[in-house]
Amino acid sequence: MPISTSISSPTTRHEALASGHVVPESARCVQCGICTFNCPIGIDVRRYARLGEHITNPRCLTCGECVQRCPRCVLRFDRLNIFKERGK
Amino acid sequence: MIRHVILGAGVAGITAAEAIRASDQTADITIVSEDPHGFYSRPGLAYYLSGELPEKQLYVYSKEDWQRLNVRFVQARATRLLPQEHRLELGEAGALIYDRLLLATGSTAVRLNIPGAELQGVVKLDTFDDTRHIFTLARRARSAVVVGGGIIAVELVEGLRAQGLNVHYFLRGERYWPNVLDEKESRLVEKRLAEHGINLHYHTDAAEILEKRGKVAGVRTAKGENIRCEIVAAGIGVRPRMELAQAAGLATERGILVDEYLQTSQADIFAAGDAAQVFDPLTGISSIDTLWYPARQQGRAAAQNMTGGRQPFRRNVAVNVLRLAGVMIAIIGSVGTGEEPLDVARGSSETWRRLPNTIAVGSGGGVNQVRLTIGEQTLLGAVVMGEQTLARPLQELISNQVDITPVRDQLLQPSMPLGQVLMDFWYTTSGKPS
Known part of the structure; x- marks a missing residue:
C-alpha cells in the first residue's frame, strides 16, 4: 500500500471526509489556536485538543481546514465509529 | 484548608491548578504570575509573529474556563522565598503563606x-x-x-x-x-x-x-x-528561572532539582515545567525538557503529589513536531548527531541528544526524509521531514519499545525504502488498519 494512502482506508477524499471525524493527538498540541481560528464554522477545535477529545461536534464539516493548518500535525482524520469511539 | 500556591501561569502551573481543582472543588489555589498576560500559548507566539494568528487567539482560556478553575490570580513578581516560614514574598504586593508551593517559573531567553x-x-x-x-x-x-x-x-x-x-x-x-x-x-x-x-x-x-x-x-x-x-x-537558548529557589537554598543544578515525584529538596515545595530538572529513576539522570507536553504532564503529577497522592512522573519519549522554514519536522526520541550541544533551547529535550550505541540510517530525498536511530532491538529515535505519515507509527514504535528484530536487517540495508518497511512492520505489530 502506498504510504500516502496508508493510514486511512477510504480511497477518495470525499469518502475519507464523509466517513471520518477529526481526532487530535494532545501530546503534540501547543494550544496555539490556529485550528480554532481557521474553523469556518467557529468550532473551538483547540479546546477538544486540550481535553484530548475527538471533534464530535455535529456541525463539523470535516472540511480539513484545521487538519491542514495545524503547524504541529496534531489533527488527523479517523474513521467514525460511534459505538466505540464517541466521546473519547 | 490546605493553601496551594502556584508560581507561574504557564502550562505547567495552569495544568497543576486544573488537577488540584479536579481533585477538590473547594481547594484554596493562588496563582502568582509576573506576566500580565496570564496563560497563553508561548509556542504560538511564532505564529502570531508570522501573521498567521491574531493576538487574542493566543489566550488558551476563555472567561468561563477561568471561572471554572476558580483560583485567585495575583500579578506580581516573587521576590523572596522563605521555606522555613512557608512564606512567598511578592515585593509591594505583600506575601503569601503556603502549605504547598509549586515552582512553575519556566525559563527565560538567554x-x-x-x-x-x-x-x-x-x-x-x-x-x-x-x-x-x-x-x-x-x-x-x-x-x-x-x-x-x-x-x-x-x-x-x-x-x-x-x-x-x-x-x-x-x-x-x-x-x-x-x-x-x-x-x-x-x-x-x-x-x-x-x-x-x-x-x-x-x-x-x-x-x-x-x-x-x-x-x-x-x-x-x-x-x-x-x-x-x-x-x-x-534565539540562543533559554535558562531555567531558578534564582528564587537558589536564594532559598533549594537544591539546583542546571534547573531546580526534583525527584520523580516533582518534589524539591524541601518536602512541601514542588517544581515542574521548564524550570525543573527532573530525576528519571530508569536512567538515573536528571533532565530538563522545554516542551509543552512534558510541562503539562509534570504539572499534573506535581498536583497529584501536592494533594496527598504519591504519583511518580514517568518521562515519555520526547516528541516535538514543528514547522521550520515551511517544512514539517518530527523529532522523536534520541536523534543527536554527536555535535556540540546547546545548553538549553526552547522546544527541546535534553534526551534527544543522549545516544547509546546506535546506528543511524536514513532514506528519502528532496523535502521528504526519514532518519532512524537504531538500537540493538528497538528504534531509539527518528527525524521525519516533509511528509508526516511515518511520524505517528514511528512515535508508537519508539515509545512502546517495540522489538524490531524481524525488520532490523532490512532497515540497515542502504537502498531499502525505509518508509515501506516501517509501515508494513507497523501494520503487523499494531494490527492497523482496522
Missing part, C-alpha cells in the same frame, strides 16, 4: 553577551510583550540580524521576514542546528530559508552591536564585517 546587547532594537521571542515589541520595531525597520541555532532563531527569521524585513541569519558553524539535525536535514532547512530570501551567513558570530543614538544601527561580525540593521534578534 541574552546576548556582546557590546551593545542593551540597545533599543535588540529583541528576543520569549513573551507576549516581546512579540508586541518586535511588531513595533519592525514597522520602522528595514533589516534585521538573527543570531542562534535552534527552533526559536528560525521562528524569528521567518517572523521578521513576514514583517517585510531583509533578514540576515548568522550561523555559528557550517550548518543549521547541527546537534539535532544531520547534514542533509540542515541543508534542507537552509535551502528553504534561502528560497524565502533569507541571507545566510555561515561561520559567523556577532561580535558587537553598533549604535546610533542609543538604537541598533548594525552588527559587526567576529570577522570584522559590518552589516546594517535596525533589529538584532537572539
Whole structure:
C-alpha cells in the first residue's frame, strides 16, 4: 500500500471526509489556536485538543481546514465509529 | 484548608491548578504570575509573529474556563522565598503563606553577551510583550540580524521576514542546528530559508552591536564585517528561572532539582515545567525538557503529589513536531548527531541528544526524509521531514519499545525504502488498519 494512502482506508477524499471525524493527538498540541481560528464554522477545535477529545461536534464539516493548518500535525482524520469511539 | 500556591501561569502551573481543582472543588489555589498576560500559548507566539494568528487567539482560556478553575490570580513578581516560614514574598504586593508551593517559573531567553546587547532594537521571542515589541520595531525597520541555532532563531527569521524585513541569519558553524539535525536535514532547512530570501551567513558570530543614538544601527561580525540593521534578534537558548529557589537554598543544578515525584529538596515545595530538572529513576539522570507536553504532564503529577497522592512522573519519549522554514519536522526520541550541544533551547529535550550505541540510517530525498536511530532491538529515535505519515507509527514504535528484530536487517540495508518497511512492520505489530 502506498504510504500516502496508508493510514486511512477510504480511497477518495470525499469518502475519507464523509466517513471520518477529526481526532487530535494532545501530546503534540501547543494550544496555539490556529485550528480554532481557521474553523469556518467557529468550532473551538483547540479546546477538544486540550481535553484530548475527538471533534464530535455535529456541525463539523470535516472540511480539513484545521487538519491542514495545524503547524504541529496534531489533527488527523479517523474513521467514525460511534459505538466505540464517541466521546473519547 | 490546605493553601496551594502556584508560581507561574504557564502550562505547567495552569495544568497543576486544573488537577488540584479536579481533585477538590473547594481547594484554596493562588496563582502568582509576573506576566500580565496570564496563560497563553508561548509556542504560538511564532505564529502570531508570522501573521498567521491574531493576538487574542493566543489566550488558551476563555472567561468561563477561568471561572471554572476558580483560583485567585495575583500579578506580581516573587521576590523572596522563605521555606522555613512557608512564606512567598511578592515585593509591594505583600506575601503569601503556603502549605504547598509549586515552582512553575519556566525559563527565560538567554541574552546576548556582546557590546551593545542593551540597545533599543535588540529583541528576543520569549513573551507576549516581546512579540508586541518586535511588531513595533519592525514597522520602522528595514533589516534585521538573527543570531542562534535552534527552533526559536528560525521562528524569528521567518517572523521578521513576514514583517517585510531583509533578514540576515548568522550561523555559528557550517550548518543549521547541527546537534539535532544531520547534514542533509540542515541543508534542507537552509535551502528553504534561502528560497524565502533569507541571507545566510555561515561561520559567523556577532561580535558587537553598533549604535546610533542609543538604537541598533548594525552588527559587526567576529570577522570584522559590518552589516546594517535596525533589529538584532537572539534565539540562543533559554535558562531555567531558578534564582528564587537558589536564594532559598533549594537544591539546583542546571534547573531546580526534583525527584520523580516533582518534589524539591524541601518536602512541601514542588517544581515542574521548564524550570525543573527532573530525576528519571530508569536512567538515573536528571533532565530538563522545554516542551509543552512534558510541562503539562509534570504539572499534573506535581498536583497529584501536592494533594496527598504519591504519583511518580514517568518521562515519555520526547516528541516535538514543528514547522521550520515551511517544512514539517518530527523529532522523536534520541536523534543527536554527536555535535556540540546547546545548553538549553526552547522546544527541546535534553534526551534527544543522549545516544547509546546506535546506528543511524536514513532514506528519502528532496523535502521528504526519514532518519532512524537504531538500537540493538528497538528504534531509539527518528527525524521525519516533509511528509508526516511515518511520524505517528514511528512515535508508537519508539515509545512502546517495540522489538524490531524481524525488520532490523532490512532497515540497515542502504537502498531499502525505509518508509515501506516501517509501515508494513507497523501494520503487523499494531494490527492497523482496522
